[in-house]
Amino acid sequence: MISIDNLSKQYGSTTVVDRVSLDIERNSITVIVGTSGSGKSTLLRMINRLVEPSSGRVLIDGNDTAGEPAHLLRRRIGYAIQGNGLFPHRTVAENIATVPRLLGWDDTRLRARVLQLLTVFQLDPAEFAGKFPHQLSGGQQQRVGVARALAAEPAVLLMDEPFGALDPIIRAKAQDDLLDIQRRFATTIVLVTHDMDEAFRLGSRVAVMSRGRVLQYDRPAVLITRPADPFVSQMTGLADRAMRLLSLTTAGEAVIPGAAGGPVIAASASLRDALSELVWRGAESVAVVDADGAPLGRLTVAAILAHGRPG
Amino acid sequence: MTTTVARLHRIDPLGALVSAVGAASLLWLPFVVFKLNRILPGDAHSLMQVLPASAALACQVSLILIALVALGIADARVRLAAALVGVIVVAAAVASAANLLTPAGNRVVRVAPGSGFWVLLVALGLMATDAITRLRPRPRPAVRVLMLALFAAVAGAALAHGTFDNLSVMREYAVNAGRFAHEARQHVWLALGSLAAAIVVALPLGILCHRVPRLRGSVLGGLNVIQTIPAIALYGILMAPLGALAAAVPLAARLGIRGIGAAPAVLALFLYSLLPVVANTVAGLKRVSPAAVEAARGMGMTRWQILTGVELLLALPTILTGIRIVLVQNIGLVTVAALIGGGGLGVFVFQGIGQTAIDLVLLGAIPTVALAFSAAVLLDALIDTMNRTRQ
Numbered sequence: 001m002i003s004i005d006n007l008s009k010q011y012g013s014t015t016v017v018d019r020v021s022l023d024i025e026r027n028s029i030t031v032i033v034g035t036s037g038s039g040k041s042t043l044l045r046m047i048n049r050l051v052e053p054s055s056g057r058v059l060i061d062g063n064d065t066a067g068e069p070a071h072l073l074r075r076r077i078g079y080a081i082q083g084n085g086l087f088p089h090r091t092v093a094e095n096i097a098t099v100p101r102l103l104g105w106d107d108t109r110l111r112a113r114v115l116q117l118l119t120v121f122q123l124d125p126a127e128f129a130g131k132f133p134h135q136l137s138g139g140q141q142q143r144v145g146v147a148r149a150l151a152a153e154p155a156v157l158l159m160d161e162p163f164g165a166l167d168p169i170i171r172a173k174a175q176d177d178l179l180d181i182q183r184r185f186a187t188t189i190v191l192v193t194h195d196m197d198e199a200f201r202l203g204s205r206v207a208v209m210s211r212g213r214v215l216q217y218d219r220p221a222v223l224i225t226r227p228a229d230p231f232v233s234q235m236t237g238l239a240d241r242a243m244r245l246l247s248l249t250t251a252g253e254a255v256i257p258g259a260a261g262g263p264v265i266a267a268s269a270s271l272r273d274a275l276s277e278l279v280w281r282g283a284e285s286v287a288v289v290d291a292d293g294a295p296l297g298r299l300t301v302a303a304i305l306a307h308g309r310p311g
Numbered sequence: 312m313t314t315t316v317a318r319l320h321r322i323d324p325l326g327a328l329v330s331a332v333g334a335a336s337l338l339w340l341p342f343v344v345f346k347l348n349r350i351l352p353g354d355a356h357s358l359m360q361v362l363p364a365s366a367a368l369a370c371q372v373s374l375i376l377i378a379l380v381a382l383g384i385a386d387a388r389v390r391l392a393a394a395l396v397g398v399i400v401v402a403a404a405v406a407s408a409a410n411l412l413t414p415a416g417n418r419v420v421r422v423a424p425g426s427g428f429w430v431l432l433v434a435l436g437l438m439a440t441d442a443i444t445r446l447r448p449r450p451r452p453a454v455r456v457l458m459l460a461l462f463a464a465v466a467g468a469a470l471a472h473g474t475f476d477n478l479s480v481m482r483e484y485a486v487n488a489g490r491f492a493h494e495a496r497q498h499v500w501l502a503l504g505s506l507a508a509a510i511v512v513a514l515p516l517g518i519l520c521h522r523v524p525r526l527r528g529s530v531l532g533g534l535n536v537i538q539t540i541p542a543i544a545l546y547g548i549l550m551a552p553l554g555a556l557a558a559a560v561p562l563a564a565r566l567g568i569r570g571i572g573a574a575p576a577v578l579a580l581f582l583y584s585l586l587p588v589v590a591n592t593v594a595g596l597k598r599v600s601p602a603a604v605e606a607a608r609g610m611g612m613t614r615w616q617i618l619t620g621v622e623l624l625l626a627l628p629t630i631l632t633g634i635r636i637v638l639v640q641n642i643g644l645v646t647v648a649a650l651i652g653g654g655g656l657g658v659f660v661f662q663g664i665g666q667t668a669i670d671l672v673l674l675g676a677i678p679t680v681a682l683a684f685s686a687a688v689l690l691d692a693l694i695d696t697m698n699r700t701r702q
Contacts, residue, residue, distance in 0.1 A: 050609055074611035085606025089624050099610050148610075158609075 001026035001188050002047065002156065007056035009042050016042045018212035019056070024205075029182055029189045031203030033196060033235065039212040040192045044158055047190065048077045060156065075102055078157035078187070082164040084145030086133040092118070092144050093129040099152040117147040120184065121177070139170040143177070150185060159191040163198065175201055196235055200244060208232050221248050225310035242308040247272040249307050251288045251299055260285040260298035267296055275304050325441055326381030333378060333434045337371070340427030343408045349421050349479070349668050357427070361408040373400050374431075381438055387445035394439035401431050402469070409477035423479040423670055452692035452699075459688045479670040480677065487659070487674065495678060497573075498655035501648060502641040502682075505577045509584030509637060514630070516585070517592025518618070527593060534586035542579065542647045549575040550651070576653030580644055584637040591633025595626025628697045635690035642683040646675065 002024040009017040017039040024030045034040040045051040047058055049070040058065045065073055086095050093114050100110045118125040121143040133141055142162065149157055162178075163171045175198065182189055193199055199206045200220045207217040208231070216228040224241050227233035236244065251274050252267030263286045265274050274286055278301055285300045341355030359367045373396070380393040409422040443450075450458070475481045484491060520527045540548070554570025556563050568574040599622050607617045623630075649657030656675040663671030 048609060050605075071611045071613050074609060076611075079606065079609030081602060081606055081609065083602045085600070085602035085604075085609075087603055087607070087621060087625075088600065098607075098612075102611055102616075145606075148606075 001061065002190070003057075003059040003062075004043075004047070005057045005059065007043070007046055007058065008054050009039070009046060009051060010054045015212050017046065017053075020209075020212075020214050021056075022207060022214060022217055024188065024190060026188050027182075027186045028204040029179075029191060029202050031199040031206045032190065032192045032209060033194065033199040033203075033206055034209035035194060037211075038209040040194075040209045041160055043209070044160055044190060044192045047156075047158055048074045048079060050074075075099055075152065076154055076156075078149035078152075078154040080146050080149040080157065080159045080162045082161040084133075084141045084162075084165075086141055086145060086148070088133050090132075091129065092123070092131050092133070092136070093125075095133065095144060096148045096151050098148060103152055105152075113151060113153075117151060120181070121147045123147075138166055139174065142166060142170075142174055146178070146181070150181070150187065153185075155188060157187045157189045159189065161193055162191065164193075171198075178202065196237065200248065208235055221245060224248075243272055246270065246275060246304065246308045251286075252290070252296065254303060254307055255288045255297040255299060256303050258285075258298045259295070260287040263287070264289055265299070266291070271299075271304050271307050274299050275301070278304070322382055323385070325437070326378075326383070329381050329434045329438045330378035333374065333431050336427040336430035336434070337374070340430060341425030342427040343405060343412065344423045344425045345412050346421040346423065346479075348419050349482075349670060350666070353421070353423070355425060356408070356412070358404060358408075361411055362404065363411075366404075366407065370400060370404050373397070377435075377438075387442045387447070391439055391442035391446070394435050394442060397435040398432065398439070399465075401428065401435065402475075406469075406474045406478065409475070409479075413477045418482070421479040421482060421670060422477060452695045455688060456692045459685060463685070480673045483659075483668070483670045483674045487671075491659075491674070494654055494656050494658050494675075497653075498642070498645050498657075498679070499682070501573065501576055501580065501645045501653060501655055502638065505580035506584055506634065506637055506641055508577070508581045509588055510634065512581075513585050513588035514592055517589040517630075518596065518623075520589060521593050521596040531586070531590060531593075534589060537582045538586050542583075542644050543650065545579045545582065546575050546647070546651045549578055553578070571652045573648075573653050575651055576645070576648035576655075580641050580648075583644060584641060587633040587636040587640075588630070589633075591629050591636075592626065595629030596622055598629060599625045628694050631690060631694045631697070635687065635694065638686045638690065639683045642679060642686060646679055 002022075004020055004022040004024070007017060007020045008015065020039075020043055022030075032040045032043060042051055046053045047065070049065060052070075087098070090098075096114050096117055097110055100113060105113070114129065115125050118128060123140060123143060128136070128140070128144075133144070136144065142165070146159075146162065149159075163174050166174055178189075179202065181187070191202060203220060205218065206220055206223055208215045208223065208229075210231050216223060216232045223232060224236050224245050227236060233241075247270045249271045250267060251265050251269050251271060254271055255267065262283045263277050263281045265277055265286050265288055267288055267290050274288075278284070278286055285298050287298050288296045290296055337358060342358040343356050343361060344353040345356060346353030358370060361367075362370065377393045377397045377400075380389060384390060384393075405424050405428050412422045413420055469475065470481075476485070516530065520530050537545075550570040553568060553575050557569045558564075603621055603625070604617060607621050612620065645653070645655045646657035646660055648655050649661050656679050659675030660672050663669060663673075663675065
């Protein structure tokens with residue numbers, strides 16, 4: 001889908017991004033994680049050419065992005081940033097309509113799209129369409145920011161620390177919503193964050209960056225079990241790596257046959273949650289049920305712990 | 312003891328000042344001055360001396376009631392209404408005083424408002440503006456414009472009806488009616504024309520200063536220097552080069568550019584107008600949220616679309632504040648342009664000074680103040696309207 005090929009950016013003698021190559025899968029969330037100054041935002045901004053690369057190429061569906069005017073390229077790529085960047089002088093509906101208007105959509109199509117997005121993002125159109133950004137809460141502003149980025153049905157959505165300004169509870173909700181949105185619109189999302197928990201929660205693949213280089217690019221479980229670099233294990237955290245690993249697998253994926261009495265847990269819950277439930281209840285096994293409450297099987301302490309170590 | 316202190320605390324300090332000043336002016340200052348002609352010094356008359364006993368009493372009772380409101384009532388709406396009623400009472404009193412003192416058919420005697428009238432008017436005006444700033448919630452912009460229109464309509468109707476025709480200022484107006492219309496138009500033209508020219512230059516200059524920070528210091532510094540030159544000196548400075556230009560280039564002379572007249576006046580006002588507009592354009596653009604600009608770029612807006620559709624629109628209230636400063640300042644400064652033959656209402660001011668005819672000075676000064684005041688109210692309302700929807 002997106003091929004980043006030997007991409008570099010220098011400002012004077014400082015190299016901010018150093019020969020990075022990444023292949024980003026279609027219809028997934030890829031997270032670029034790193035400390036501040038690692039070059040992760042610059043890398044992201046080179047994809048839609050907010051920053052022009054010093055060398056290297058970015059291909060989207062095989063086409064070199066350098067081949068078309070930057071502003072036209074950006075209209076095809078969604079872009080959401082920290083602090084949402086909503087236009088304070090435009091209403092919620094006008095904000096969302098920004099890119100479709102630039103693309104010259106007709107009014108009927110545009111209005112239908114704005115209505116659809118407001119509904120998807122749980123913002124009642126009758127109440128919110130005519131409001132100005134300053135009349136919204138932080139979480140609502142953030143949702144409008146993402147809705148605006150998705151308005152013109154882009155195949156690719158770039159997000160630069162999109163949840164950085166939210167408090168922890170609203171952030172968790174926003175992360176869940178993003179997973180739903182990704183499935184719903186089948187968008188290819190590239191997200192930049194400095195928060196490893198966020199990276200593990202959202203990313204199907206995670207790239208760890210430091211000093212302009214990508215140190216490792218793989219599935220979250222691999223980053224924990226087989227870190228390629230001391231910096232990667234430092235980022236993923238040595239002390240609670242077992243718990244992190246457990247949080248990456250769901251009860252449904254690890255379920256074993258058999259019946260259990262006592263505590264019950266949903267198939268969508270993580271093994272970390274299942275273990276916590278067992279510790280809390282002092283039980284040896286927990287029943288796993290699907291979304292309708294039908295039993296799928298059970299999980300034992302031993303079965304859970306087996307998923308918490310490299311294997 | 313404690314109750315007295317509590318009561319004293321409740322007395323409005325500004326109300327006390329306004330009431331004391333008003334009472335003193337009624338008691339000791341002349342309300343109107345009667346002159347046998349426009350230049351001779353006149354005889355002072357108090358309100359009690361000119362008006363019939365019943366009218367004088369009614370007038371005094373209303374003023375005392377207004378003073379009581381000023382002293383003891385906190386409600387800003389009541390205070391404003393009382394002050395406006397006071398203005399009407401005082402205006403009616405001075406008009407009837409003029410009618411009573413003027414012998415029928417005599418066009419030579421002059422009845423001028425005395426210092427007591429002016430002090431009273433200032434006191435009431437102070438009370439009114441204080442009440443307006445105390446209004447909570449602040450009156451909506453549309454309401455403020457409506458109030459101004461209402462006030463202008465009442466004043467206009469009274470003038471058209473001839474209520475004040477026997478007052479000295481209106482006598483001067485009757486003599487100069489034709490010239491007054493011409494000079495008033497010239498006044499507005501000079502103020503607005505120089506402002507328009509300044510906007511055309513200052514807006515791009517402000518944008519440039521915002522984009523190129525290195526330019527900012529020298530441009531704003533240079534414009535600051537211009538601002539410190541007194542108006543008369545600047546007219547003088549411009550006289551020589553413009554005169555030389557007119558002499559050297561016949562086309563310039565044919566276009567009306569000369570060392571004196573409207574050309575140096577417009578040019579000087581234009582130069583004065585640059586700093587507030589440039590400075591506020593820079594300040595307004597600086598205030599635009601960087602995240603909004605970044606998002607606009609990321610969504611594929613062109614530089615021009617970002618400038619016109621995001622940055623300038625967001626900076627507009629601040630830019631308009633600069634334009635408001637310039638407009639009010641220009642309306643005042645145009646008066647001085649009369650000295651170099653630029654025309655405008657200042658013509659009456661300087662002619663009046665020359666003839667020691669204070670009534671003629673007022674004929675130029677009062678409309679100038681009214682124009683500046685109206686411009687300020689209108690632009691403030693416009694700026695507030697914008698700030699209400701976007702914050």
